[in-house]
Amino acid sequence: MTMQRPEMIAALAGTMRSSVSRRRLLQVAGIGSAAMVAAACGAGGDSGTAGEAASAEDLSDTDKTLNWSNWPLYIDIDDATGSRPSLEAFQEQAGIAVTYTEDVNDNNEFFAKVRTQLEQGQDIGRDIVVLTDWMAALWIENGYAQKLNLELIPNSANLLPAWQGVSFDPNREYTLPWQSGFGAFGWNKSALQSAIGSETLSSLDQLFDPALKGRITVLSEMRDTMGILMAYQGADPTNFTDDDFSKAIELLTQQVDSGQIRQVTGNDYIAALETGDVIAVIGWSGDMIQLGEDFGVALPETGGTLWTDNMLVPALAQHKKNGELAMNYYYDPVVAATVAAYVQYITPVKGAKEAMAEIDPALVENQWIFPSDETLSNAYVFMTLTPEQNEKYEREFQSAIGN
Amino acid sequence: MVAVVPTSGVSGAPAPVAQRSSRTGYLLLFPGIAWLAVFFAIPFVTLFLTSLQQPVPGKSGRYMFGLQFSNYSDALAEYWPLFLRSFLYAGIATLLALAIAYPLAYFIAFRAGRWRSLMLVLVIAPSFASFLLRTYAWKTILSDEGFITSTLNALHLLPEGRILNTGIAVVAGLTYNFLPFMILPLYAALEKIDPRLIEAAGDLYASPITAFRKVTWPLSLPGVVAGTLLTFIPAMGDYINAALLGSTGNRMIGNAIQINFIQFRDYPTASALSFVLMAGILVLVFTYIRRAGTEDLV
Known part of the structure; x- marks a missing residue:
């Protein structure tokens, strides 16, 4: 009785795109993709075991196909034909037919969709999936991600140092970053000017200025919002304590209760910025850059967040080798630059910056695609949480922003 | 069924x-x-x-067979305000829908003449667009800079200075989205009424108001009951309107269920909430039908 109609189920994607979202067109893209959340309502079995992921017989050599699930609009698209040039080139070069599906709209939602199969030790029919750090960590920990054969991915040596040695995958044996982005401030320049007399937004003090009461939103992605709040309070989001988190929750609760924060959203904030209902937000860099010159984007001076979406091969994938070949291809600097030029997110591939000079020189100095060390030093990667911590913090966050 | x-x-x-x-x-x-x-x-x-599942010890987020009835009490203890709010919002939306739908259905049934079919199509037409898109459209309609909000603000009628992202917007969205489910049963009931009965009432010196009270309204009751149920039940479990049009303080029970399912992956709590919601609606519906004394009407 709680989900009466397919549209309502479908609407999940639209409303719960709380996690890293790509570009605003998703709002429409999400609608179609989510009937599957119904699957989330199935009974959760309990058969999964932590540890090494099961592998299936690799059919790659006989069956030249590859099933790839990625976020919408997260790869170069030829606007005229709707084709994906880099992917077409790969198919031609490798002789592999790629079924590229844009069906990851939200980490939690995607996981809910395939969870039962993973737990019951079934193939989820995908050879590459792209998941954000913390969700990738959860997959590795539960044995849902296979160890990569790095011999097939020599280009993985192009991974920039900043992305090497993450806590959930210290040697990058299971995952390779696809793109990264920042949790940052975004604002409507002229509206901000008339509200608080400044065209730029650099600190949370400004965001929480009473003149902006009811005109700001923060992200429903706990890590981005809480990371920025904790950094503002002087805690270290890469390594914080329960106390640090509670203090930030206090601040959040206070701002929610006072009506300062209008809404806590996924990427709905983009539309709200455009209509003028909202003047300033905590949002995602790539999304906000798309809005154009009337809008500003900046990392908070006390620090923003940095997240990464990672490619990984799910347990029992049938075309693991083909997946690894595709990963290798996308770690070629020229290919990486092609993708970055289109999606405007940070590329983790060494040499892409040099390659970009050929593709679009204007983007070479773009801090949102090729951040300097200084920029990166002002962005935190949220601490890796244990499942218990994750649940505890998510609950505290949700009860602060709702009910 | x-x-x-x-x-x-x-x-x-x-x-x-x-x-x-x-x-x-x-x-x-x-x-x-x-x-x-x-x-x-x-x-x-x-x-x-x-x-009724219980957590697997030492494995967060995993659940196994159990008879953990405390899932229910825990869920209720945490989320009872959301049940109340859902009841309130759905109740107001249902009453509003009835108030809007009755005159319209009456007009279509008795006065629309050859426009009747067209008007019925117009009532249903919005349903051809996705539920979600229609709700998104309300964000634009109720936008702070929009016509409605600025007019009401000029008259100082809005305590919060806005409509969007308040409880008012959620109730408005619920009313709008489920309105056709109110209009159609009302129309079906009204259309069946023999106009000669109303004429007869007039012949017997009943004023139009008395005629309505004694003839039309009782005869339309089956439609009223069906319409209110068809509006109230889905509105009670809805979460889209609250998510899109509401603010942090306007979550409904559907939102809690969804967050527990997707965000927390806490299936037992989400299932318990769903069950409480179903049971609650069943009780409400039975009481309502009893009180309306309409078992023989329907």
Whole structure:
């Protein structure tokens, strides 16, 4: 009785795109993709075991196909034909037919969709999936991600140092970053000017200025919002304590209760910025850059967040080798630059910056695609949480922003 | 649900024929029953079992078979305000929908003449667009810079200075989205009323108001009951309107269920909440039908 109609189920994607979202067109893209959340309502079995992921017989050599699930609009698209040039080139070069599906709209939602199969030790029919750090960590920990054969991915040596040695995958044996982005401030320049007399937004003090009461939103992605709040309070989001988190929750609760924060959203904030209902937000860099010159984007001076979406091969994938070949291809600097030029997110591939000079020189100095060390030093990667911590913090966050 | 009553035991018919026709009746029932079993009964039982699951010790986010009835009390303790709010929002939306739909249905049934079909199509037409898109459209309509909000603000009628992302917007969205479910049953009931009864009331010196009170309204009650149920029940469980049009303080119980399912992956709590919601609605509906005394009306 709680989900009466397919549209309502479908609407999940639209409303719960709380996690890293790509570009605003998703709002429409999400609608179609989510009937599957119904699957989330199935009974959760309990058969999964932590540890090494099961592998299936690799059919790659006989069956030249590859099933790839990625976020919408997260790869170069030829606007005229709707084709994906880099992917077409790969198919031609490798002789592999790629079924590229844009069906990851939200980490939690995607996981809910395939969870039962993973737990019951079934193939989820995908050879590459792209998941954000913390969700990738959860997959590795539960044995849902296979160890990569790095011999097939020599280009993985192009991974920039900043992305090497993450806590959930210290040697990058299971995952390779696809793109990264920042949790940052975004604002409507002229509206901000008339509200608080400044065209730029650099600190949370400004965001929480009473003149902006009811005109700001923060992200429903706990890590981005809480990371920025904790950094503002002087805690270290890469390594914080329960106390640090509670203090930030206090601040959040206070701002929610006072009506300062209008809404806590996924990427709905983009539309709200455009209509003028909202003047300033905590949002995602790539999304906000798309809005154009009337809008500003900046990392908070006390620090923003940095997240990464990672490619990984799910347990029992049938075309693991083909997946690894595709990963290798996308770690070629020229290919990486092609993708970055289109999606405007940070590329983790060494040499892409040099390659970009050929593709679009204007983007070479773009801090949102090729951040300097200084920029990166002002962005935190949220601490890796244990499942218990994750649940505890998510609950505290949700009860602060709702009910 | 669909209840096909087998037309057995037709008096006077020879026994063998009656028997065969009753068997045919049951045979005809089969698809319906199979449908119910597969898509309602089995999920229902699964959901119930899920609602009693207990966590696997030492494995966060994993649940196993159990008889953890405390899932229910915990869920209620945490989310009872959301049940109340859902009841309130859905109740107001239902009353508003009734107030809007009744005159409209009355007009279509008695006054629309040759425009009747067209008007009915117009009532249903918005449903051709996705529920979600229609709700998004309300974000634009109620936008702070929009016509409605600025007009009301100029008259100082809005305490919060805005409509969007308040409870008002959520109730408005619920009312709008479920309005056709109110209009259609009302129309069906009103349309069946014999206009000569109303004329007769007039002939007997009843004022138009008395005629409405004594004739039209009682005869339209089945439509009122059906319409209010069809509006209230889905509105009570809705979460889209609250998510898109509401703010942090406007979450409904549907939002809590969704967050527990997707965000926390806490299936037992989400299932328990779903069950409480279902049980609550059932009780409300039974009480309502009893009180309305409409069992014989429907």
